Amino acid sequence: MKQTHGFLKHAVPPACLLALLNFAGPMMAGDLSFQPITLQAGTPLRSVHLADFNGDGKLDIAAVTAADSVAVMLHTAGGGYAAPAITPAGGFGSWGMAVGDFNHDGRMDVAIANNLSDSVSILLGNGDGTFRMAGSYAAGLSPTALVAADFNHDGHPDLAVVNGASGNVTILLGTGDGGFRPGESVFLGGSPTDVVAADFNGDGIPDLAITNGSMFERVVVIMLGNGDGTFRLKQSVTVGSEPFSVAVGAFHPDGMADLAVANLASNDVSVLAGQGDGTFQPGATYAAGNGPAGIAVADFDGDGQLDLAICNDVSGAVLVYLGRGDGTFKRATSFATGGYPESMAAGDLFRKGRTDIVTAGSTGIVVLRNTTGAR
Numbered sequence: 001m002k003q004t005h006g007f008l009k010h011a012v013p014p015a016c017l018l019a020l021l022n023f024a025g026p027m028m029a030g031d032l033s034f035q036p037i038t039l040q041a042g043t044p045l046r047s048v049h050l051a052d053f054n055g056d057g058k059l060d061i062a063a064v065t066a067a068d069s070v071a072v073m074l075h076t077a078g079g080g081y082a083a084p085a086i087t088p089a090g091g092f093g094s095w096g097m098a099v100g101d102f103n104h105d106g107r108m109d110v111a112i113a114n115n116l117s118d119s120v121s122i123l124l125g126n127g128d129g130t131f132r133m134a135g136s137y138a139a140g141l142s143p144t145a146l147v148a149a150d151f152n153h154d155g156h157p158d159l160a161v162v163n164g165a166s167g168n169v170t171i172l173l174g175t176g177d178g179g180f181r182p183g184e185s186v187f188l189g190g191s192p193t194d195v196v197a198a199d200f201n202g203d204g205i206p207d208l209a210i211t212n213g214s215m216f217e218r219v220v221v222i223m224l225g226n227g228d229g230t231f232r233l234k235q236s237v238t239v240g241s242e243p244f245s246v247a248v249g250a251f252h253p254d255g256m257a258d259l260a261v262a263n264l265a266s267n268d269v270s271v272l273a274g275q276g277d278g279t280f281q282p283g284a285t286y287a288a289g290n291g292p293a294g295i296a297v298a299d300f301d302g303d304g305q306l307d308l309a310i311c312n313d314v315s316g317a318v319l320v321y322l323g324r325g326d327g328t329f330k331r332a333t334s335f336a337t338g339g340y341p342e343s344m345a346a347g348d349l350f351r352k353g354r355t356d357i358v359t360a361g362s363t364g365i366v367v368l369r370n371t372t373g374a375r
Contacts, residue, residue: 031301031322031372032300032301032320032322032333032370032372033370033371033372034335034356034357034368034369034370034371034372035368035369035371036335036336036337036338036366036367036368036369037366037367037368037369038338038363038364038365038366038367039061039073039081039364039365039366039367044065044066044361044362045063045064045065045066045071045343045360045361045362045364045365046063046064046065046066046094046095046096046342046343046360047063047064047095047096047097047343047360048061048062048063048064048343048344048345048358048359048360048365049061049062049063049097049099049110049345050062050345050346050347050349050358051099051108052108053072053074053107053108053125053127053128053129054074054127054128054129055106055107055127056075058075058351059075059347059348059349060072060073060074060075060081060129061073061081061349061358061365062097062099062110063084063343063360063365064089064094064095064096064097064112065086065089065094068088068089068091068092068093068094068114069086069087069088069089069094070086070087070088070089070094070097070110070112070123070131071084071085071086072084072085072087072129072130073085073129073365074128074129075349079350085128085129085130087123087130087131088133089112089114089121089123090112090114090121090123090133090136091112091114091116091117091119091120091121091136092114092115092116092117093114093115093116093117093142094112094113094114094115094121095112095113095114095115095143095144095145096112096113096143096144096145096146097110097111097112097113097146098110098111098146098147098148098159099111099148100148100157101157102122102124102134102148102156102157102174102178103124103134103176103177103178104156104176104177105124107124107125107126107127108125109122109123109124109125109131109134109178110122110123110125110131111123111146111148111159113139113143113144113145113146113161114136114139114143115142115143115144115164116142118138118139118140118141118142118143118163119136119137119138119139119143120136120137120139120143120146120159120161120170120172120180121133121135121136122134122135122136122137122178122179122180124178134178134179135178135179135180137172137180137182138170138182139161139163139170139172140161140163140165140166140167140168140169140170140185141163141164141165141166142163142164142165142166143161143162143163143164143170144162144163144164144192144193144194145161145162145193145194145195146159146160146161146162146195147159147160147195147196147197147208148197149197149206150174150206151171151173151183151197151205151206151225151227151229151231152173152227152228152229153205153227153228154174154176155176156173156174156175156176157174158171158172158173158174158180158183158229159171159172159174159180160195160197160208161195162192162193162194162195162210163192164191164192164193164213165191167187167188167189167190167191167192168185168186168187168188168192169185169186169188169192169195169208169210169223169231170182170183170185171183171184171185171186171229171230171231173229183229183230184229184230184231186223186231188210188212188221189212189217190212190213190217190219191212191213191217192210192211192212192213192221193211193212193213193243193244193245194210194211194213194243194244194245194246195208195209195210195211195246196208196209196246196247196248196259198248198257199257200222200224200234200257200274200276200278200280201224201234201276201277201278202276202277203227205224205225205226205227206225207222207223207224207225207231207234207278208221208222208223208225208231209221209222209223209246209248209259210223210246211239211243211244211245211246211261212236212243213242213243213244213264218238218239218240218241218242218243218263219236219237219238219239219243220236220237220239220243220246220259220261220270220272220280221233221235221236222234222235222236222237222278222279222280224278234278234279235278235279235280237272237280237282238282239261239263239270239272239282240261240263240265240266240268240269240270240285241263241264241265241266242263242264242265242266243261243262243263243264243270244262244263244264244292244293245261245262245293245294245295246259246260246261246262246295247259247260247295247296247297247308248260248297249297249306250306251271251273251306251323251325251326251327252273252325252326252327253325253326254276256273256274256275256276257274258271258272258273258274258280258283258327259271259272259274259280260272260295260297260308261295262288262292262293262294262295262310263288263292264291264292264293267287267288267289267290267291267292268285268286268287268288268292269285269286269288269292269295269308269310269321270282270283270285271283271284271285271286271327271329273327283327283328284327284328284329286308286321286329286332287332288310288312288319288332289310289312289314289315289317289319289334290312290314290315291312291313291314291315291340292310292311292312292319293311293312293313293341293342293343294310294311294313294341294342294343294344294359295308295309295310295311295344296308296309296344296345296346296357297309297346298346298347298355299355300320300322300346300354300355300357300370300372301322301372302353302354302372302373303322304325305322305323305324305325306323307320307321307322307323307329308320308321308323308329309321309344309346309357311337311341311342311343311344311359311361312341313340313341313342313361314340316336316337316338316339316340316341316361317334317335317336317337318334318335318337318341318344318357318359318368319332319333319334319335320332320333320334320335320357335368337359337361337363337366337368338363338366339361339362339363339364339366340361340362340363341359341360341361341363341366342360342361343359343360343361344357344358344359344360345357345358346358349367349369350369352370354370354371354372354373355370356368356369356370357370
């Protein structure tokens, strides 16, 4: 189960704008430069996502808090972020989050994995950064992460939930009105920690890649979708020790979906090359600092090649590996964030055509504003 380190030391009055607390200037390393911006949310945070929650066309920041709530920071007209709007998550031990339009009203909704109440909460968006509770659904024991995709091709988002204590994956099939019905439960064994969905074999059906965080398993499990909400096991790929999070991206010229896995105990990242048939071949392994917990894939230097960013929940840094476009990566550069970031996301927050990095952890939200090439 994921751990959160420390607590926030500074709370912000809910009516004011979140302040920029780091004035050290842009951090530069090689072809990259980032301006650190700390946004205080007032409580330790467990996961972070980016989406447009108020329909203004700008990315907002949503985080699951250790106080079992969802905090949404809306992008302001001045280019900053407002103080968080808080909505109870509807469960206990709230951890992972998935974002999607579950009731087809054009507003972003969220699904929350509740680690201590063994449930998934569905919160429907009001269009202003707040939510209303729509329902709670049973998952396995200690769910930690989930992903939304249309697994049965009915046009409605479904959910795949990984359960760390019961060692299985719970599928919840969306009904299109914000509700869900139970699907299959697939036993994996071990202690699954994270999940991503993508089409790994080119059949147009979403598949799953699941990290198994057991010290003894050390695998990523590939499950291929059957198109009806059920899955079949395709492969278990050996990676580093205690694989904790996984991200998908096309790192090779063939355009096939590859995987990058952050291994918490062995302090490295495994890159797996997709073969286009639902199988993966181990690629290079890269050092990832002390306690790699979160991982994001994006083009950070604007060269058209996908790069890797890894946040370290022990050393309090983000490592960025620039991709060469052939499945390999250049030497990493490190950027300090402070605190213990354990979740991250990437997107163009400031609409400058550059991909920024957002981390969540004990110091709240830390944004690394991408100033590469700025004049």
